Amino acid sequence: MLATDYTLSTTTELGFTDAVERVRAELKNEGFGVLCDIDVQATLEEKLGVEGEPYLILGACNPPYAHRALEAEPELGVLLPCNVVVYRRDGRTHVAAIDAAHMLSLVGNDRLEPIAAEIREKLARVVERSARA
Numbered sequence: 001m002l003a004t005d006y007t008l009s010t011t012t013e014l015g016f017t018d019a020v021e022r023v024r025a026e027l028k029n030e031g032f033g034v035l036c037d038i039d040v041q042a043t044l045e046e047k048l049g050v051e052g053e054p055y056l057i058l059g060a061c062n063p064p065y066a067h068r069a070l071e072a073e074p075e076l077g078v079l080l081p082c083n084v085v086v087y088r089r090d091g092r093t094h095v096a097a098i099d100a101a102h103m104l105s106l107v108g109n110d111r112l113e114p115i116a117a118e119i120r121e122k123l124a125r126v127v128e129r130s131a132r133a
Helices: 016-029 040-048 063-072 074-079 100-105 110-130
Strands: 007-012 033-039 055-061 082-089 092-098
Touching: 007 110, 016 033, 016 055, 016 082, 016 092, 016 110, 033 040, 040 055, 063 074, 063 110, 074 100, 082 110, 092 110, 100 110
Parallel strands: none
Antiparallel strands: 007 092, 033 055, 055 082, 082 092
16 A cells, blocks of 8 residues: 555556445445545546546545544534545556545644544555455
């Protein structure tokens, strides 16, 4: 797994559809539901006539953590849900999730630190396990 300043990511030998199914299953295993999915490829094709490789954004939410975070910081909803992406680029399937610890550090509320750390751990497991073929 690779980490950037804002993501946790990996590549997988799985095809796009299989990777999406794996990510959804791993999110569920970690207590997340998918509130929305955005088919970026289809949207860009429809709105701009641009063809591209598959790219899906999954808006994931773990209700107990979301509740705790919103109790600590009511306006935090602007940063929710936790996005996870699955996409194809140059013949490879990629999975990436937001680094919740980094994202929530922007808020400057110390009460969010333990929540963010726990979410980061859960999303890191999702990304790592999603890479297994």
